[in-house]
Amino acid sequence: MLFVSVASAQTSDYRGPMEFQEYCGACHESPAPDEKIPNRAQLKAMPAAKLYESMTTGKMSVNAKDLSDDQVRRIAEWLSGRPVENVDRSAAAMSNACPKGAKLGNPLIGAHWSGWSPDPTTSARFQSVDEAGLSAADVPNLKLKWAFGLPGAASLRSQPTVGGGWLWVGSDNSMVYALDAETGCVHWSFEATRPVISSIAIGPMAESEDRYVVYFGDFGANVYALDAQTGEQVWTTQVEDHHAAAVSGSVVLDPEGERLIVPIGSWEEVMSTSPSYECCTSRGGVAVLDVKTGRQIWKAPTLALEAKPTWKNASGVQQYGPSGAGVWSSPTIDLKRNAVYVGTANAYTPVPDGGASDAIIAFDLSSGKRLWSQQLLADDADIYTCGSTLEEVQKNCPGTQVGPNDDIGAPPILHTLASGRQILIASQESRRITVLDPDRKGAVIWRGTPSDRSTAFSGNLGPANDGELLYVPLAYATEQVAESIEGIAGDGGMVALDPENGRQAWTTVVAKPTDCAQPDSSMCSSANQAAVTAIPGAVFTGSTDGTMRAYSTRDGAVLWTYSTHRPFETTNGVKAHGGSIGGPGPTVVGGMVYFGSGYSILGTTPGNVLLAFEVDSDAGPLEK
Secondary structure: OOOEOOOOOOOOOOHHHHHHHHHOHHHHOOOOHHHOOOOHHHHHOOOHHHHHHHHHOOOOOOOOOOOOHHHHHHHHHHHHOOOOOOOOOOHHHOOOEOOOOOOOOOOOOOOOEOOOOOOOOOOOOEOOHHHHOOOOOOHHHEEEEEEEEOOOOOOOOOOOEEEOOEEEEEOOOOEEEEEEOOOOOEEEEEEOOOOOOOOOEEEEOOOOOOOEEEEEEOOOOEEEEEEOOOOOEEEEEEOOOOOOEEOOOOOEEOOOOOEEEEEEEEOHHHHOOOOOOOOOOOEOEEEEEEOOOOOEEEEEEOOOOOOEEEEEOOOOOEEEEOOEOOOOOOOEEEOOOOEEEEEOOOEOOOOOOOOOOOEEEEEEOOOOOEEEEEEOOOOOEOHHHHOOOHHHHHHHOOOOOEOOOOOOOOOOEEEEOOOOOEEEEEEOOOOOEEEEEHHHOOEEEEEEOOOOOOEOOOOOOOOEEOOOOEEEEEEEOOOOOOOOOOOOOOOEEEEEEOOOOOOEEEEEEEOOOOOOOOOOOHHHOOOEOOOOEEEOOEEEEEEOOOEEEEEEOOOOOEEEEEEOOOEEOOOOOEOEEOOOOOOOOOEEEOOEEEEEEOOOOOOOOOOOEEEEEEEOOOOOOOOO
């Protein structure tokens, strides 16, 4: 088979905006009109190859002479949202086009999975046995069926959506692809304005029988509606015009199929590494759109207070606050209380924010009115804003406390207890679990960290709940990385909790590999950053060394492992290699398991392959 080779792009690597602000921001942030220097917006409109050429052999090469090639690439690719290599990323360039005239079945009946979680009214990431088409007894016999390479991608953070025999997935190469779920052949592709890590939601097309629409957002805070069968654009809307705004969490379609709920986050905290940057003015929020037109029905900020000038930093640059409290995860819909719940991230500046950061916030689904807010960690300002050492913090932000950056990076889970009482489960990056009462304005019922060992601040995109237990992915801190917010070099595992009281049902620890060439790298770790997916009898999650595992829900025994850190022969002729696993857990539907390998986030390892597994019907019950 012919393979197309392309280096992994770094369009969604957080080091890109950091390095742009540090090395380029002083000139390009707010140039005077008579200086003829392109500003950030003008640079973003340029191709990555042109930006790279300017910094390596062109007129900016003198300014960038001390930068490494990786740094230059990250800056160019973050600005443009495209790979430096001039490679055709479209379906037309791939060798496995699906037969012409292929018809999409109804993606909303039968086995299907839409968005971050199959049910947006719980966000439990649980798939019933009928929808999964897979039992715990089948899991040990899963085998690879096909692999699809995403040209130029580095992080597969968009949850695959499956229905009607088709699969849709986004990529940080700024493309969305529609594939055949059974074979991996490609139906169509669509190029967004910026990288896409939002999961894709699907619903019926208004006033069009047997037609369907897929919805997603990009890293420019643009939201798109496409014809699910053809990939043709129905509408697009920008939900926030701040230069750092992004849709990185997953959009949610309400059960009536009339409103699209969109989480709004921001890149701005990493831009604050530069002393020349006027930090920070962005704030998170939620927007609700009419699915027919993309018209905004309402938009509500997580921060009720707008940013105002505060102090000037050591370089004399004006700073602002409050800011932050972005929404990086999928909203949860509560039809009983007509509410939408979101979890927020840390503050960007150490200025009182009214309790909006690291909080669960409830909005009225009809109007956007704030119903209540419960902050889980106060004073959690990001370290980048004030400096990287205690001395810098005291100098740049005197009298302030800089928190551990303990975001709520996972959607709140709405769980119904055996008594019929409902609770909200919030999970922070540290793995701390807080259970709230939605009928008492988020009053705390219990909270605790589900481990006797110190857990690392790393990812944690979400637990899963099967109606009985809560399954939390674990990443343990080590002596070498105890102060690291990423925690990507230690042991990992899984813990099962009783949601009613936090009692541990079982804990499974998976030791890190012992034969690694680089013992402190992400490829020598069993730390779990990815979200958990649950089916009856089994739960799945992936680790930073690229290993996917399934655990028994009965006792935590490991049922199945698959290492993805290797090259793959792909159905579409694109050279592909696995890397770290982060972001979403697998999509399990119709007897198959789908997940991506590649997660390039401050030390984890890039990859660009989407994998599909089925049960080996010839395998015996003990074969793996």
